[in-house]
Structure formats: C-alpha cells, structure tokens
Amino acid sequence: MSTRDTVLAAAQRLLATDPTAPMAEIAAAAGVGRATVHRHFASREDLLHEIGRRSLDRWAESMTEAGVAGAVASADPALIRACLDDMIGRFVVDADEYGIALTDPTVVNGPALRERADALFAEEVTLYAAAQAAGVLRSDVAARWLGHSLYGLLVAVRDALVAGDIAARDAQDLVRSTFLEGGAAR
Amino acid sequence: MSTRDTVLAAAQRLLATDPTAPMAEIAAAAGVGRATVHRHFASREDLLHEIGRRSLDRWAESMTEAGVAGAVASADPALIRACLDDMIGRFVVDADEYGIALTDPTVVNGPALRERADALFAEEVTLYAAAQAAGVLRSDVAARWLGHSLYGLLVAVRDALVAGDIAARDAQDLVRSTFLEGGAAR
DNA sequence: CTCATATGAGACAGTGAAGTCTCACTAGGA
DNA sequence: TCCTAGTGAGACTTCACTGTCTCATATGAG
Numbered sequence: 001m002s003t004r005d006t007v008l009a010a011a012q013r014l015l016a017t018d019p020t021a022p023m024a025e026i027a028a029a030a031g032v033g034r035a036t037v038h039r040h041f042a043s044r045e046d047l048l049h050e051i052g053r054r055s056l057d058r059w060a061e062s063m064t065e066a067g068v069a070g071a072v073a074s075a076d077p078a079l080i081r082a083c084l085d086d087m088i089g090r091f092v093v094d095a096d097e098y099g100i101a102l103t104d105p106t107v108v109n110g111p112a113l114r115e116r117a118d119a120l121f122a123e124e125v126t127l128y129a130a131a132q133a134a135g136v137l138r139s140d141v142a143a144r145w146l147g148h149s150l151y152g153l154l155v156a157v158r159d160a161l162v163a164g165d166i167a168a169r170d171a172q173d174l175v176r177s178t179f180l181e182g183g184a185a186r
Numbered sequence: 187m188s189t190r191d192t193v194l195a196a197a198q199r200l201l202a203t204d205p206t207a208p209m210a211e212i213a214a215a216a217g218v219g220r221a222t223v224h225r226h227f228a229s230r231e232d233l234l235h236e237i238g239r240r241s242l243d244r245w246a247e248s249m250t251e252a253g254v255a256g257a258v259a260s261a262d263p264a265l266i267r268a269c270l271d272d273m274i275g276r277f278v279v280d281a282d283e284y285g286i287a288l289t290d291p292t293v294v295n296g297p298a299l300r301e302r303a304d305a306l307f308a309e310e311v312t313l314y315a316a317a318q319a320a321g322v323l324r325s326d327v328a329a330r331w332l333g334h335s336l337y338g339l340l341v342a343v344r345d346a347l348v349a350g351d352i353a354a355r356d357a358q359d360l361v362r363s364t365f366l367e368g369g370a371a372r
Numbered sequence: 373c374t375c376a377t378a379t380g381a382g383a384c385a386g387t388g389a390a391g392t393c394t395c396a397c398t399a400g401g402a
Numbered sequence: 403t404c405c406t407a408g409t410g411a412g413a414c415t416t417c418a419c420t421g422t423c424t425c426a427t428a429t430g431a432g
Binding site: 038 | 388389390391393
C-alpha cells in the first residue's frame with residue numbers, strides 16, 4: 001500500500017471516532033511524519049475531501065455491484081428483493097470502513113461532493129420506488145424516507161458495534177431484518 | 187427567556203449541525219455579544235457540559251413522563267405498547283429540539299455525562315426487554331439493538347427533515363410505524 | 373433621579389494547530 | 403559509485419479561536 005493510501009486509511013479510521021483529530025495524530029496513526037502527510041495532501045481540507053470522494057466512490061460502486069439499475073429496470077419483485085438484500089449487505093460493510101462520512105458534515109464539504117451525494121441518494125431511492133411499485137416495500141411512506149431510515153440503521157450499527165452490543169458478523173442480517181420487518185413481534 | 191437560556195438554545199441548535207462552531211458564531215446566533223456568553227459560561231467546555239446535562243435531563247424526563255418504570259413493572263402488553271408509542275413520540279420531539287448530540291463525543295464529554303447516558307440507555311432498554319417478554323417486540327434480536335435502531339431512526343428523521351423529505355407533523359407516526367413494522371410491504 | 377446590574381463592543385494576550393521550509397537520511401535504480 | 407525520489411525530524415510563521423479585560427451604554431428598581 002502506498003504511503004498516500006496508508007495515510008488515507010489511518011485518517012478514515014481515526015476521524016470516525018474523532019472528527020477533530022489534528023493532523024499530527026493522523027500522521028502518527030499512519031506511522032508517518034507530519035510533513036509527509038502534507039506532501040500528499042496540501043491541506044486538511046484536501047484530505048477530508050479525498051476521503052469524502054472515496055466514500056462516494058464506494059457508495060456508487062456498491063450500488064452498481066448490487067445491480068440496482070438492472071433490478072429497477074426489470075420491475076421483477078424477486079430480483080428487486082435480492083438486489084435490496086445485496087445492497088444492504090454491502091452498505092453495512094461500507095459503513096464499517098467508511099463510516100466517517102455518515103454523520104460528519106466536514107467530510108462531504110464542498111458543493112460538488114454534496115451534489116454527488118444527492119445524486120447517489122436519488123439513484124438509491126429509485127430502487128425503493130421500484131420496490132414499492134413491485135410490492136416489495138410498503139407504499140404508504142415516502143421512498144426517500146425509506147432511504148433515510150436505512151441510513152439511520154447504519155448509524156445504529158456503528159453505535160451498536162462501538163458499544164459492543166452486537167457482533168460484527170450479525171450486523172448485515174440485523175439491518176436487513178430490522179429495515180424490512182421492524183421491531184414488533186409477529 | 188433569560189439570556190442564559192437564549193444562549194443555550196442557540197448553541198444547541200447550532201452545534202447540532204456543526205459541533206465545532208466557534209463561540210463567536212454561537213454568540214451571534216443567540217443575538218448576544220461574545221463576552222456575554224463567557225459571563226454565563228466560563229469556558230466552551232462549560233457550555234457543552236451544560237447542554238449535555240440538559241439533554242440528558244430531558245431524556246430522563248421523557249421516559250418518566252411516558253411511564254416507562256410503571257409499564258415495565260406491570261408486564262402488561264397493552265400498557266407497554268402504549269408506553270412505547272408515547273415514549274417514541276416524545277423522543278422525536280426531543281430530538282428535534284435538543285439535537286441528536288447524545289452520541290457526539292464533543293457534547294457528552296465528561297465521564298460523568300457518559301456514565302449517566304449509559305444508565306439512561308440501560309433504563310430505556312428495560313422497556314424493550316419488558317416488551318419482548320410481553321410479546322410486544324420481537325425477541326430474536328438484542329433489546330439493546332432495538333434501542334440503537336430507534337436512535338438511528340431519530341437520526342433519519344433529522345436528515346429527512348433537513349432534506350425536506352417528510353413533514354414535521356408526520357415524523358412521530360413515521361418513526362413509530364417504521365420502528366415497529368419496518369419497510370416491507372404487508 | 374440614582375444606582376446597580378447586565379450588556380455590547382472592542383482590545384489584548386495566550387494557545388494550539390496548520391502549513392511551509394530546510395536538512396539529513398535511506399532505498400533503489402542507472 | 404552516484405543520483406534521485408521519498409521520507410522523518412524539527413524549526414518556523416501564520417492564523418483562528420479562546421478567555422480576560424475595560425469601558426460606555428441601556429434598563430429597571432428604588
């Protein structure tokens with residue numbers, strides 16, 4: 001792994017728990033001199049921006065790999081449901097690695113990133129809308145609300161993992177099950 | 187409203203979206219001089235601590251008013267369900283007014299606040315556990331996970347409101363319904 | 373009116389982090 | 403061997419924020 005990637009990885013890990021961690025700490029966590037960090041990222045903002053960009057890349061990638069576009073186009077309930085399960089699983093993994101961007105406004109800072117995040121969310125919502133049309137998801141709530149609620153569950157996973165209340169291997173099924181079936185007894 | 191309360195309210199509102207907002211911005215948002223803020227709160231940490239304390243107060247108050255202790259003691263499914271609905275509604279209102287700062291390390295900073303937050307969460311979880319025992323909530327997931335997922339939905343509400351995707355008056359029912367029934371079609 | 377209290381505005385110094393720069397060292401290729 | 407690129411360490415400047423202070427002003431009670 002290149003020095004640049006080492007720094008990025010360390011920064012992602014560190015900033016997830018402390019978004020205000022100074023550059024010196026990030027450098028130390030990466031096992032690198034402070035000057036070296038600045039050789040690869042002109043400013044702190046540059047570093048944050050790059051993390052945000054990568055997070056969005058991963059988000060887009062996960063939707064592509066889950067076959068969101070195809071599932072939406074198919075309008076097939078079984079395919080949509082499978083795509084949904086797949087995508088949720090990928091999101092849980094992503095959130096674990098790229099979790100910072102979840103709640104921190106300092107990461108997705110620029111208007112360009114903001115706009116791209118909105119576009120990705122809109123793409124994600126097309127799946128929810130298709131799922132509603134196909135009878136997979138309920139239609140009495142806004143498709144965008146379903147998107148927000150899944151996002152909220154990803155935040156919940158992070159908190160639960162930090163608190164040690166769930167096992168990492170259970171996270172995916174927990175989110176899928178809670179997102180789809182809720183918490184009420186059957 | 188006293189100047190002190192004005193500052194606190196402004197700080198809560200501002201710090202909910204930007205926990206690093208400088209004192210000058212907080213003062214400006216409160217329509218007050220920077221020196222005045224320092225007259226009421228010796229340091230920034232004091233201010234944050236007070237916000238954290240008040241938020242936890244409100245949390246505790248909401249659980250008391252919802253009758254959590256009584257519902258748990260009763261073990262009555264109907265009462266527990268009513269208490270749950272009541273509590274969720276209060277939490278949605280609280281989250282709107284007090285921000286979601288309860289997991290932000292910059293707000294809940296001291297070990298004392300941290301400990302109290304843990305205790306309150308534990309108290310909340312007793313309701314989920316009682317609900318599981320009474321057949322109101324599903325028992326195949328950890329009670330603490332249910333707590334985290336509700337918190338996640340509160341985050342979702344905030345985001346959805348900011349994005350303009352839901353109406354404030356729908357928030358309570360949306361959270362109740364999503365928390366209990368999930369997003370799958372019936 | 374008089375006075376006490378609270379405030380706004382602004383000046384001030386201290387602090388910590390960001391960013392720049394230099395210099396010496398190391399590894400690897402020509 | 404020599405040279406180049408990348409690095410660590412550290413000095414240094416700049417800057418934003420914090421916290422303190424002073425002084426003039428407003429407001430309300432007596």
